[in-house]
Amino acid sequence: MKNKSLVSINDFTQEEHLKLIDLAFQFEKEPPLDKLRNKVVATLFFEPSTRTRLSFESAVTRLGGRVIGFSDASSSSVTKGETLKDTIKIVSSYCDLIVMRHPLEGAARFASEISNVPIINAGDGANQHPSQTLLDMFSIKKTQGKLENINLMMVGDLKYGRTVHSLLMAMNKFNTTFYFISPPELKMPDEYKMLLAQRGMKYYEHTDMAEYIDKVDIMYMTRVQKERFSDPIEYEKTKNAYILNNEMLRNTKDNLKVLHPLPRVNEIDVDVDDNHKAYYFDQARNGVFMRQAIICSILGLI
Ligand code: CP
8 A cells, every 4th residue: 555546445455445444443442643753744625525634634633743735725826727737746745645635536546647645535526535435444344343245225316426436336345235225316327336237246226215224234324415416406306305314213223323424414314313323423533543544554654
């Protein structure tokens, strides 16, 4: 992993994913303070974020490193017309690693080709969000004690949701059975279903989560991605397609955990927050340990 960029979840092997999960467990138990002393990480966020940016920044700061960057491109020279290429070229001469979120699919790959330092993709349009996937896998392992043979339901915006795309690409290597629940307009894109078919993996598709809710170990809820719709009427039609509440969880498996990359809008009722099956706030906290593991591995500090 040393000096490698993490743009797609497939940039790291399955063995490397497992190593990072082990390391995140270790860092949670015994934080390696000072590991990032004298290291500078740049966070360049061309799109809004709460968890990803702040958990990366917390991860670095807690290990003694420094953070530079911007949370809003309007405070950078992008507003004067500076290109992404020039921005990356310059920032990569100021730091050891860049964490970047950008609305355009492929922007992180482009950045990795011109940067002097590794790039971590913190989300590029509807494409990929690999550090989220690794923290999701860490959360699955923590709650289920394993990654193999999980029944994984993905609910909501499966068309534009980059977190579900990355998670599918990683979890299909662990004999996962997938249940895709979405409105017809927001179905899992064919390219991802073809990948599962080629690997002989089982998947089921439905518009009603009640159909399979009693079978699953992990329910991965997602927000309908308003910012990806070109037609606001289409967004209005689908935004309230799924609202999970406590009553719906009544006859689910004891080991079921509800995950959500967050932010939620209204797809999980607040009454679920106190249910022992709700895991989304712990999942967000897990992001700090996983991001410490990713950064230290890429910087060759393990
Ligand atoms: N999960 C996630 O990507 O959240 P943010 O958009 O707040 O970073």
